[in-house]
Amino acid sequence: MLQHGLSCFEPAPGRNDGKIYYFVPENINLDQPAGLLIFMHGGDGNSPDTAPYNTYLNPENGALRPHIDNCQFIVAAASAPKEIDGKRWNRTAAFHSLDATIADASSRALIDRNRIIIGGHSMGGFGSYHLGQIFADRAAGVWLSAGAWQISDFRSFYGTNVYILHGKYDCAASYRETHKEPRHHDWCGLSFARAAHELMQRYGIEHTYDEHDGGHSLHWEPAQMALCRFLNWAAGQRRDPYAQKTALITPRGSADPEMAHRPRQRYLELLEAGNDSIEYDKIILTGPNIAWSVKDLCQQNYELTKIRMSGSRIIAENTGNNTFRIDAENVRSFALYLSEQMGDLDRKFTLDCKDKGKIQLSAVAVNDDPDYKAKLIVEF
Structure with missing residues (x-):
């Protein structure tokens, strides 16, 4: 079982290498269920297994200290799965690592499964944009810090609040730190955050947008204030x-390097897909990739476009009185899971399906789901 303070275990959960660090604030009562903050560290393909401690958790100059010393969460920070580039949190091994981290933390402490925050910074921000969508139904909130994405449908976040944090001067020459040149626009440029914010506003996704007056590093004072x-x-x-409104998009993620096929999200499960495609949002960066001047920095921008890819999407909204509004694309059949909080399980449910009319169905019981007691099977 975990104790107060910092601890480290090897190997990282779900792997045969790596490390995982846990930090338990003194104010956490270990006899009661606690929140869990899963943090994915930044860096690149060369970052060591000690990166979570070196940059973020060490008590001398870790970027997350002293903010987490009295926070409301146990902090879990594993080293990223081994890869040759900075997309270590975006691959299949990272999905299994995050899933195993939740299980490992729950075996070492009393974890409140309704108070899990998933987040990361820089390379970990890439992971947050990607894994945050995949794990949105298991998270109380998702933290996207100085990350990037390529192709997404952020409606995967319906029902889960999002916090976007990014430095206004991420690519500024004056904030280049140890780099020989300013940070590149296509690494972790501000445009990625602004574009995500624009799309989330368009789709009505609950989120907070925090564009602070710092650079890329969390060590700068503006970023430290944003952390608070x-x-x-x-x-x-x-x-x-x-949640009143939720969406299942599969595959989903940030498409860098690939998306993930996951047929279940919250109370929706894809049973059979069609043979068609659906639209995703795609970001195109514009302006100079390296900003040597303020003029260059101001010219860095983005455009949003659409791209069609093989996939399926179901958007469901509980409108009350045992009625759901359904928008399903490239779907032949799906399941909609139910609980007493969502309607009267003894009455029929009406599904008002876009382009397909109204369907009335009776719920059938399920016995192996911790959140739901019944389900509807919908076939088109």
Whole structure:
């Protein structure tokens, strides 16, 4: 079992290498269920297994200290799975690592499964944009810090609150730190955050957009102040398995290097897909990739376009009185899981399906799901 303070275990959960660090604030009562903040570290293909400690958790100059010293969460920070580039949190091994981290933390402490925050910075921000969508139904909130994405459908976040944190001067020459040149626009440029914010506003996704006056590093004072704001936000988040509106998009993620096929999201499960494609949002960066001047920096921008890819999408909204509004694309059949909080399980449910009319169905019982007691099987 975990004790207060910092601890390290090897190997990282779900792997035969790596490390995982846990930090338990003194104010956490280990006899009661606690929140869990899963943090994915930054770096690149050369970052060592000690990166979570070196840059973020060490008590001398870790970027997350002292903010987490009295926070409302146990912090779990594993080293990223081994890869040759900076997309270590975007591959299949990272999915299994995150899943195993939740299980490992739950075996070492009493974890409140409704108070899990998933987040990361820089390379870990890439992972947050990617894995955050895949694990949105298991998270109370998702933290996207100085990350990047290529192709996505952020409606995967319906029902889960999102916190976007990014430095206004991520690519500025004056913030280049140890780099020989300013940070590249296509690494972790501000455009990725602004584009995600624009899309989330368009789709009505609950989120907080925090564009601070710092650079890329979390060590800068503006970023440190933003960290305080994020942790205050995180303390108030709770997972909602019965969200009024949710979406299942598969494959989903950030398409860099690939998306993930996951047929279940919250109370929706794809049973059979069609043979067609669906539209995703794609970001195109514009302007100079390296900003040597303020003029260059101001010219860095983005455009949004659409791209069609093989996939399926179901958007469901509980409109009350045992009725759901359904928008399904490239779907032949799916299941909609139910609980008493979502309607009267003894009455028929009406599904108002876009382009397909209304369907009335009776729920059938399920026995192996911790959140749901019944389900509807929908066939088109």
